[in-house]
Amino acid sequence: MGTVDKKDWKEGDKNLLSPSEMIGRVYVFKDVWDFRVIPAGWYPNEEK
Numbered sequence: 001m002g003t004v005d006k007k008d009w010k011e012g013d014k015n016l017l018s019p020s021e022m023i024g025r026v027y028v029f030k031d032v033w034d035f036r037v038i039p040a041g042w043y044p045n046e047e048k
Helices: 006-013 019-024
Strands: none
């Protein structure tokens, strides 16, 4: 989805903005990143 400015988030949290107004103030993310957790430890060179 995206993110909003702190001021806009606070207004939305206090129900001062309608959902459609809030959606109009959202900054949409450009990319989606998928992170993979690799447990710490020693691994052979071929498993990097």
